[in-house]
Amino acid sequence: MNTHSITAAAIDSFSNTDDPRLKEILGSLVKHLHAFAMDVKLTEPEWFRGIEFLTAVGQKCTDKRQEFILLSDVLGLSMLTVAMNNDQADGCTESTVFGPFYVEEAPHYEHGADISNGASGQACMVQGSVKNISGHPIPHATIDVWQADDEGFYDVQKDDLDHAQARGVLHSRADGSFNFKTIVAEAYPIPMDGPVGTMLSATQRSPWRPAHLHFMIRAEGYETLITHVFKQGDAYLQTDPVFGVRDSLIADWVTGTDGLTTLNFDFVLNAEK
Amino acid sequence: MNTHSITAAAIDSFSNTDDPRLKEILGSLVKHLHAFAMDVKLTEPEWFRGIEFLTAVGQKCTDKRQEFILLSDVLGLSMLTVAMNNDQADGCTESTVFGPFYVEEAPHYEHGADISNGASGQACMVQGSVKNISGHPIPHATIDVWQADDEGFYDVQKDDLDHAQARGVLHSRADGSFNFKTIVAEAYPIPMDGPVGTMLSATQRSPWRPAHLHFMIRAEGYETLITHVFKQGDAYLQTDPVFGVRDSLIADWVTGTDGLTTLNFDFVLNAEK
Numbered sequence: 001m002n003t004h005s006i007t008a009a010a011i012d013s014f015s016n017t018d019d020p021r022l023k024e025i026l027g028s029l030v031k032h033l034h035a036f037a038m039d040v041k042l043t044e045p046e047w048f049r050g051i052e053f054l055t056a057v058g059q060k061c062t063d064k065r066q067e068f069i070l071l072s073d074v075l076g077l078s079m080l081t082v083a084m085n086n087d088q089a090d091g092c093t094e095s096t097v098f099g100p101f102y103v104e105e106a107p108h109y110e111h112g113a114d115i116s117n118g119a120s121g122q123a124c125m126v127q128g129s130v131k132n133i134s135g136h137p138i139p140h141a142t143i144d145v146w147q148a149d150d151e152g153f154y155d156v157q158k159d160d161l162d163h164a165q166a167r168g169v170l171h172s173r174a175d176g177s178f179n180f181k182t183i184v185a186e187a188y189p190i191p192m193d194g195p196v197g198t199m200l201s202a203t204q205r206s207p208w209r210p211a212h213l214h215f216m217i218r219a220e221g222y223e224t225l226i227t228h229v230f231k232q233g234d235a236y237l238q239t240d241p242v243f244g245v246r247d248s249l250i251a252d253w254v255t256g257t258d259g260l261t262t263l264n265f266d267f268v269l270n271a272e273k
Numbered sequence: 274m275n276t277h278s279i280t281a282a283a284i285d286s287f288s289n290t291d292d293p294r295l296k297e298i299l300g301s302l303v304k305h306l307h308a309f310a311m312d313v314k315l316t317e318p319e320w321f322r323g324i325e326f327l328t329a330v331g332q333k334c335t336d337k338r339q340e341f342i343l344l345s346d347v348l349g350l351s352m353l354t355v356a357m358n359n360d361q362a363d364g365c366t367e368s369t370v371f372g373p374f375y376v377e378e379a380p381h382y383e384h385g386a387d388i389s390n391g392a393s394g395q396a397c398m399v400q401g402s403v404k405n406i407s408g409h410p411i412p413h414a415t416i417d418v419w420q421a422d423d424e425g426f427y428d429v430q431k432d433d434l435d436h437a438q439a440r441g442v443l444h445s446r447a448d449g450s451f452n453f454k455t456i457v458a459e460a461y462p463i464p465m466d467g468p469v470g471t472m473l474s475a476t477q478r479s480p481w482r483p484a485h486l487h488f489m490i491r492a493e494g495y496e497t498l499i500t501h502v503f504k505q506g507d508a509y510l511q512t513d514p515v516f517g518v519r520d521s522l523i524a525d526w527v528t529g530t531d532g533l534t535t536l537n538f539d540f541v542l543n544a545e546k
């Protein structure tokens with residue numbers, strides 16, 4: 001028995017697995033996990049520190065906080081998974097990470113409504129359209145939008161808040177257009193009071209996510225689009241800790257001579273395969 | 274930005290890490306974790322199932338139970354780490370996994386004492402010696418021994434037990450010898466009521482560890498030996514879920530004509546480098 005035979009034995013231990021996909025995933029996981037340990041010649045104290053770290057990550061999770069998603073995000077695994085599974089045609093809007101702050105039952109709004117619903121921040125208008133790759137409007141697309149307030153917190157992070165703020169659902173008009181009021185997105189640090197924050201500190205990494213609005217857009221006959229719109233000029237666009245920024249998703253929040261700030265963004269959905 | 278550039282960006286995010294070893298480990302971890310996800314083309318629902326699984330593993334841990342060590346054990350990572358870090362000279366006793374049931378402050382016993390201390394099982398004698406590779410006795414070596422009872426439980430797994438059972442510390446005599454009374458080791462299943470047990474069930478893997486006695490032997494000038502002695506003829510020697518069995522660690526518990534059962538085992542320590 002040597003290091004290679006241990007890896008072979010661990011992979012072989014899954015050989016009776018009924019589900020072929022589960023067998024494939026676990027076999028590959030063992031292969032790569034062992035290759036990692038051998039590449040760095042992991043010591044016993046380092047192995048134990050890893051055990052302690054993963055345990056702390058699990059124990060930080062609650063029904064409102066998912067520290068393992070945060071870990072996956074800062075290791076680039078979440079964005080890699082998004083990129084592998086969303087191979088859109090050129091010209092379609094790119095996908096990015098979902099993040100941990102989506103809520104299924106957000107309030108529905110009419111066009112023009114103020115979805116901030118009391119969240120603190122600088123008022124702005126958001127308007128745009130949902131189209132297909134040929135430029136045809138997609139009517140009645142379901143548009144989910146959510147964002148943090150100007151202190152960097154989503155509504156679900158506030159224990160004393162009993163209603164949705166800065167999130168809502170709209171449906172595109174017959175011409176594919178939509179518009180709503182909200183607050184200007186601002187940069188914010190990911191939660192630093194858990195083991196993932198400790199790791200970012202120990203590795204001198206920035207916790208600041210560049211300002212962004214989350215969108216999920218669904219329409220019959222099209223692939224669901226999960227993405228962000230990022231803010232042009234944000235200081236953290238090059239150092240997003242979750243690797244979510246795509247150049248095509250950066251847009252201007254423009255303040256006009258009337259003092260009103262407006263974001264325009266047009267989404268292009270990929271047809272279902 | 275594509276899948277390869279995401280991996281490069283995630284590795285590069287650790288480039289300012291002060292501690293060169295931490296930087297090496299995290300960079301390698303990202304490389305192998307991403308290679309795993311790409312090899313199996315991990316889907317988004319599979320990624321989320323993995324997040325849920327790891328969260329459950331962390332949340333199963335308490336001050337008396339370490340489900341992440343159990344996960345590392347059944348994936349072969351623990352044994353691989355032991356093998357990489359204990360490269361003994363030929364003729365020395367082989368190492369195996371530490372396991373989660375060692376206790377620092379176990380009771381000290383004189384030679385011949387009954388360390389079972391009330392644990393249920395068939396009585397037996399254990400005797401042997403501690404020597405170096407040249408056959409010279411190692412006197413006053415600290416011998417830690419611990420084991421499960423005949424129902425498969427270690428003392429620390431019993432909530433209503435307030436004293437040590439089937440564990441103790443002895444010191445080898447001037448001629449390197451030792452002996453004590455205890456109970457015969459029996460096979461037992463690893464804990465199946467957590468997420469690791471669910472994984473073993475889903476993959477049709479046996480949870481049964483072959484019968485074994487744990488030993489940790491320490492002596493000045495020698496590498497600490499952490500190992501098991503396994504029982505010849507045990508039905509589970511070929512399917513140990515933690516990959517801990519080594520042929521050289523299998524021994525006979527011999528029952529004589531007088532009805533007494535005895536295990537003889539001689540340990541050979543590796544000189545400190």
